[in-house]
Amino acid sequence: MDFTLPPEIDSLRLQVRDFVEREVIPLEADPESYNEFDNIRLALCDEMRAKARTAGLWAPQMPKSRGGLELPLVGWAAFYEEANRSIFGPVTLNCQAPDDGNMSVLNKVLPSDEMKDRWLQPIIDGEARSSFVMTEPHPGSGSDPGGMMLTRAEKRGDRYVVHGRKWFISGAAVASHFILVARTSDDPRRGLSAFLYHRDDPGWRIVRRIANMGPDEHGGVCELEFDGLEIPEDHRLLEEGDGLRITQIRLGPARLTHCMRWLGLAKRCMEIARDYVEEREAFGSRLIDHESIQMMLGEIAKDIQIGRLLVMNAAWTIDRGGLARKEVSMAKIHVADTLIKAADTAIQLCGAKGYSKDTVLEWIYRYARCAKLVDGASEVHKMVLSRAYRKEGNDFWRWGE
Template sequence: MTEAETIAERVESFVRGIVVPFERDPRRDHHGAPAPELTEDLRALAREHGVMTPHIRADGSHLSHRDTATVLIASGLSPLGPLAVNTASPDEGNMFLLGAIGSADIKARFLAPMLEGRVRSAFFMTEPSAEGGAGSDPSMMKTTCRKDGNHWVIEGRKRWITQAAQAGIGIVMAKADEGACMFVIDLPDPAVRIESVPNTIDNSLPGGHCTVALDGLRVPADQMLGAPGEGFRYAQVRLAPARLTHCMRWLGACLRAQEIATDYVCRREAFGKRLIDHEGVGFMLADNMIDLRQCGLMIDWCADALDRGDAAIVESSMTKVAVSEALMRVADRCVQVMGATGVSDETVVEQIFREVRAFRIYDGPSEVHRWSLAKKIRRDWDKANA
């Protein structure tokens, strides 16, 4: 058994045996997301069982992307699993980014407590669309930063900032004369004001997706990641792997939904036979088997590209589209074959359906990725026919 398989086996045992019973824990906020007390209890149990941040070794080195997939799929078997073992978004992507480009001081001050699962984080990039701010097109960024002595002062508004209301660390993108910049900050800060936390279809992550005002936020110059103007380059360091790890976690969730749906249709009878024996039902779960296997193959293919040292922008776009849409089909079929039970909170299937629907939008909706891929097709044709 490989290192990754051994870790994944421990993570799967922990998620199935310890985390799954907490899916009915009543400690939730108004939106149904896990309350801080529930998160801390889950993480204490993860430390006790030796599965905290399992894809990063004690010396700070990461498993390969291919091996990370093995572990993160196991962590995703419950919507609470990634939160419990510290493989959840946005923390996982933020840890990867700081590990890749952070200075020694930044790693000691900001990354270390994140690896220990004692601090959660937020990534401040998306802005309100009504104000013409950055969304799928980050070049539209309106948030500004200017040098003031040995600090930078940030002004602007951000929107859909996941778990900002409960984060202890933030990574903020802003625009200077030199171009995009990226900063790491301590939270809370009086200059970072939560304006609203709208209810959304998904609720697996604490703190929701916040609208945030940055009112004269002062950040020491040594907390800039890299140099002025390098922010978009560093965003790409984070975004391609982060798209892929989303796919890993939600593949795990949909494998669980398939298990639950399979158990249901193999026990339930109608019209004189078990539901699984009706082709209209059995064929849907057969199609799920195909989609789930194809998702795993796409994830492995993209992970291999990242492990070769490729930027994997194209591979991650293709994988994000293919996996998010396939998993949506899987979750939808699971709901359908379970009938009224599938849309109730009697099982976790209905939540997985909601979470996967949101997954088709965040980290770039399918349409944006297809548009980007179409541009590449045109560029490649123009180059070949010049």
């Protein structure tokens, strides 16, 4: 397998790097760039998104016919990594969660151009935000939606009526288009179905925006209540009982795109730490000349490269038609740990400056902790790997699918 990027993708990667360096990273130092949730102000975000579209750096995962770049997954990896050298990069280039995963699944499963024009195109164009509504409060669904989901969608004629609660729903406070997963039967394998609804539809509400250690993405993470939301039958995605299939179509690549972005953040942590220790002196020499400092930087550099190889291997496998379940799980576990380690090490090397808001390290550090939780806790992914190993034995390490 050859992970050399095709010339056109490498050229695009360098364009992203230049755009982020020139247009986006400088915004991080200005307190006026931020909203009350430590993210880029929406008005400024819209301004930067217009610049990105003009530069031809927009929606890398979407078809060219709909205004995207139509890159293969390996191309996403190169693009997303460069985008997230800035904390504002992915949202500027329309490759941020949860819209990224929602666009991808809608592009795959919506049955007609008419449906795509209504539900997908506004997200691609940046005119609407979206949200994926699955996780529930205890004792409802978390990492085991098939067995634990309590929110029900009851079929009444040509409509489904929804009752239940969801929480930690990313982006809900600003979303217009929602993908909802709810129980339609007690079948252990085909008991869930997926639906589309709009924020203006009656019968649901946002109970609260859940405060967390943040920083918050646009729309935060919210708790929702459904008390009679009616969804037309033709707003169901695929067939009744295909809810788990929808989640797998969405979450596999979405987990991998998280890793792609996190590698960019981990590299940014290294850049900030390297620049500081190259200049800072202590005990008569620069910090970079101390062997202990070199070992800390070297270890993170090694972990980032391992993460990149895991991500690229998973992307390569998917591009070739494979499911890459264990490849994605390995990447998710390792890159989550690497991001946390990179942020922690960079703060340690920068000392009080790293702990302060003089750099984005403290922002990345607070954000990084969710990496071991979102889209499946690390322990769940380790269970996936254990099951695969028990089933495959030494074939776990076979070459290719």
